Amino acid sequence: MNQPYLFILNPNSGTSIGKRTEVLQNTINAFAKKYQSTAKILFTEERAHATELVKENLQTEDWKAIVAVGGDGTVNEVAQPLVGLQMPIGIVPLGSGNGLARHLGLPLTLEAALKRLFEGKAITIDSAQVNDIPFFCTAGMGFDAYVGHLFSQQQERGLSTYINVSFRSYWSYKPQTFRLNGVDTHAFSLSFANAGQFGNNAWVAPQANLQDGMLDVCTIKPFPKWYGTSLAYQLFTKQLKPSRFIDYQNLREAVVETDVPPMIHYDGEPFQMNTTRIEVKINPASLRVIV
Numbered sequence: 425m426n427q428p429y430l431f432i433l434n435p436n437s438g439t440s441i442g443k444r445t446e447v448l449q450n451t452i453n454a455f456a457k458k459y460q461s462t463a464k465i466l467f468t469e470e471r472a473h474a475t476e477l478v479k480e481n482l483q484t485e486d487w488k489a490i491v492a493v494g495g496d497g498t499v500n501e502v503a504q505p506l507v508g509l510q511m512p513i514g515i516v517p518l519g520s521g522n523g524l525a526r527h528l529g530l531p532l533t534l535e536a537a538l539k540r541l542f543e544g545k546a547i548t549i550d551s552a553q554v555n556d557i558p559f560f561c562t563a564g565m566g567f568d569a570y571v572g573h574l575f576s577q578q579q580e581r582g583l584s585t586y587i588n589v590s591f592r593s594y595w596s597y598k599p600q601t602f603r604l605n606g607v608d609t610h611a612f613s614l615s616f617a618n619a620g621q622f623g624n625n626a627w628v629a630p631q632a633n634l635q636d637g638m639l640d641v642c643t644i645k646p647f648p649k650w651y652g653t654s655l656a657y658q659l660f661t662k663q664l665k666p667s668r669f670i671d672y673q674n675l676r677e678a679v680v681e682t683d684v685p686p687m688i689h690y691d692g693e694p695f696q697m698n699t700t701r702i703e704v705k706i707n708p709a710s711l712r713v714i715v
């Protein structure tokens with residue numbers, strides 16, 4: 425028998441996990457059996473529960489990997505306790521955006537993702553943190569954080585809800601001023617990219633590399649409304665590049681100061697900071713992930 429796998433499923437991720445828990449469990453067990461392994465399957469019950477489940481179960485067996493079944497928020501919660509450890513995370517990307525999985529080129533359907541998991545190899549990637557909150561895909565302030573906040577308040581998740589919320593927010597959102605490494609920066613959004621995309625193939629930093637020990641910091645400056653369509657086109661065709669509205673910096677760390685504590689997002693999860701000084705930094709080669 426091969427080493428067992430621990431699966432953590434978030435029934436709230438994406439649009440389908442909660443509706444087909446039995447099928448998911450049966451499929452995971454069938455794959456484990458096919459690869460002469462076993463699977464322990466646990467479901468999260470609330471926000472942050474995945475992190476607790478990983479901590480409680482980390483030492484109970486000689487796991488081959490701990491697998492997040494869900495979106496970037498679930499990956500974040502499962503990965504947090506694995507930073508700096510040899511234990512790899514596996515990803516079955518059944519969330520709404522699946523930014524990290526898409527960047528890594530992982531399959532997005534259940535069967536294909538499980539096949540890759542059981543046949544894949546572990547690589548080591550960078551992780552990052554915003555103050556003391558780890559993130560693995562992207563974090564940011566401004567428009568992205570605002571959309572993340574509104575998205576989290578919707579009943580339905582999934583891509584269509586995300587587009588709807590983004591489109592509605594676009595008309596009312598007012599750019600803000602951030603002091604980025606001592607420089608006053610009036611911005612529509614400020615994004616810190618470990619991976620290159622927010623999810624749903626919205627590539628905010630197409631050049632981002634998960635193994636270069638650097639963050640790609642993307643400032644989208646305030647732009648006229650007519651530029652919005654062109655910006656969206658560039659974002660979704662992986663063609664965003666420096667221009668009079670877009671600025672990139674390649675940094676190991678950044679300090680952002682604001683007048684009032686900002687709303688941020690980390691891996692799409694909205695979070696209201698309680699401080700006006702935000703430090704973002706990269707932790708090179710700190711997470712093993714099966715690809």
Ligand SMILES: Nc1ncnc2c1ncn2[C@@H]1O[C@H](COP(=O)(O)OP(=O)(O)OP(=O)(O)O)[C@@H](O)[C@H]1O
Pocket residue numbers: 434435436437438439468469470471472473494495496497498499501519520521522523581582623691692693
């Ligand atoms: N049982 C649960 N009930 C409600 N919310 C939960 C539960 N378990 C976890 N959560 C929360 O669900 C949220 C969404 O999870 P996740 O990010 O994986 O899905 P998603 O937003 O659909 O996908 P993505 O982040 O890729 O767009 C996270 O904030 C997570 O903490």
